[in-house]
Amino acid sequence: MDKDKKAIINFIDTIKQTLADIALEMHDNPEMPFQEYRSMEILTSFLAQNGLFVEKGLSGLPTSFRASSSNYSGHPTVALLAEYDALPELGHACGHNLIGAASIGAAAAMHHLNFKMNGQLLVIGTPAEEGGGGKISMMKNGIFNNVDVAMMMHPSNQTRCVSLMLALQEIKFTFHGKSAHAAAFPYEGINALDGVIQTFNNINALRQQLRDDARVHGIIIKGGTAPNIIPDNASAIFYIRALDIPYFKKVIEKVIKCAEGAALSTGCTLTKEKKDLAYHPFKPNYSLADLFRKNLTLLGIKEDSTKKEGGKGSSDIGNLSQMLPTIHIDIGICGLKTVAHSPEFTRAARSDKGIERMVSGAKALAMTVYDLFSSPENIKVIKQEF
Ligand SMILES: [Zn+2]
Ligand SMILES: [Zn+2]
Numbered sequence: 001m002d003k004d005k006k007a008i009i010n011f012i013d014t015i016k017q018t019l020a021d022i023a024l025e026m027h028d029n030p031e032m033p034f035q036e037y038r039s040m041e042i043l044t045s046f047l048a049q050n051g052l053f054v055e056k057g058l059s060g061l062p063t064s065f066r067a068s069s070s071n072y073s074g075h076p077t078v079a080l081l082a083e084y085d086a087l088p089e090l091g092h093a094c095g096h097n098l099i100g101a102a103s104i105g106a107a108a109a110m111h112h113l114n115f116k117m118n119g120q121l122l123v124i125g126t127p128a129e130e131g132g133g134g135k136i137s138m139m140k141n142g143i144f145n146n147v148d149v150a151m152m153m154h155p156s157n158q159t160r161c162v163s164l165m166l167a168l169q170e171i172k173f174t175f176h177g178k179s180a181h182a183a184a185f186p187y188e189g190i191n192a193l194d195g196v197i198q199t200f201n202n203i204n205a206l207r208q209q210l211r212d213d214a215r216v217h218g219i220i221i222k223g224g225t226a227p228n229i230i231p232d233n234a235s236a237i238f239y240i241r242a243l244d245i246p247y248f249k250k251v252i253e254k255v256i257k258c259a260e261g262a263a264l265s266t267g268c269t270l271t272k273e274k275k276d277l278a279y280h281p282f283k284p285n286y287s288l289a290d291l292f293r294k295n296l297t298l299l300g301i302k303e304d305s306t307k308k309e310g311g312k313g314s315s316d317i318g319n320l321s322q323m324l325p326t327i328h329i330d331i332g333i334c335g336l337k338t339v340a341h342s343p344e345f346t347r348a349a350r351s352d353k354g355i356e357r358m359v360s361g362a363k364a365l366a367m368t369v370y371d372l373f374s375s376p377e378n379i380k381v382i383k384q385e386f
Pocket of ligand 2 (some may be wrong): 094095096129154
């Protein structure tokens with residue numbers, strides 16, 4: 001192995017306890033999207049103590065940050081991304097406590113080892129991945145304009161260098177009806193809950209005609225106040241997902257028709273609210289993923305699966321991957337049966353294996369930054385593919 005890469009591995013070994021403490025402290029104090037103040041402080045304090053220049057609260061998002069190393073300048077600009085939000089009730093069931101720790105560890109190694117190479121090294125802290133679209137707001141505000149390549153690792157139930165992600169749109173349907181005594185004067189009422197239930201039924205019929213990659217799933221958030229009152233107001237939120245933008249748009253239209261049909265048949269009026277932050281599908285960069293894979297191999301970690309299928313979620317990194325070459329590496333921290341967004345995964349995100357894989361992720365990220373800084377040819381190939 002290259003002696004500089006050995007130096008990266010050795011350096012990260014000297015800080016691995018600190019990185020573990022950071023990941024565990026974040027795990028013990030999970031914070032909801034846009035509320036990640038403590039997590040941001042933990043990550044940025046480490047970066048500042050290690051000599052990086054830190055700016056907090058970019059683009060109107062108080063829990064976002066950017067750190068840069070004065071030991072590097074010029075191009076390429078490589079951004080290591082940090083996510084650090086958690087989920088309601090489940091805590092760090094997506095393991096974002098490990099993502100931030102890996103990226104800051106990689107940045108500290110590259111900064112300290114000061115390789116005298118061209119390139120700019122950034123850590124960009126992106127809040128609210130779980131539905132808040134922090135990266136999308138930051139993109140809109142130009143935070144990624146001068147970035148050439150973005151990289152992050154994400155804990156998973158298998159190690160996989162390229163995985164696809166689905167586009168995602170959230171829609172809320174509210175049905176407005178008319179209250180009446182449910183036994184004495186039901187014929188005077190218009191049942192808004194029926195509008196919601198009929199929407200679910202229409203979507204369930206639609207499912208049969210959808211492509212395999214499409215996903216439509218929802219919850220009822222308001223369904224009435226008492227069984228003896230015909231509900232005059234009821235609402236549901238749906239997530240609609242698909243693998244490519246044209247089909248995604250078609251599925252959204254079809255789902256809206258399901259709600260409109262339900263309104264027509266029940267006599268309700270319908271209000272539709274489309275969230276303006278849609279997540280885009282992930283655009284893989286195989287050349288960049290290859291570099292990362294080689295570094296994982298040097299660390300003795302084998303990819304569990306090279307299949308792109310299976311376990312596809314959505315992330316605001318999809319939008320970023322459409323703007324610039326990006327990798328989002330799945331790093332296995334548990335067995336296949338332990339899936340993200342479950343209490344079992346929350347436990348995996350603070351397990352010895354989880355911590356060990358976060359440290360390996362930090363090493364592989366730093367080694368890949370090294371590959372990008374040391375070889376303009378690598379950057380050329382990655383950009384050509386993009
Ligand atoms: Zn998640
Ligand atoms: Zn996640």
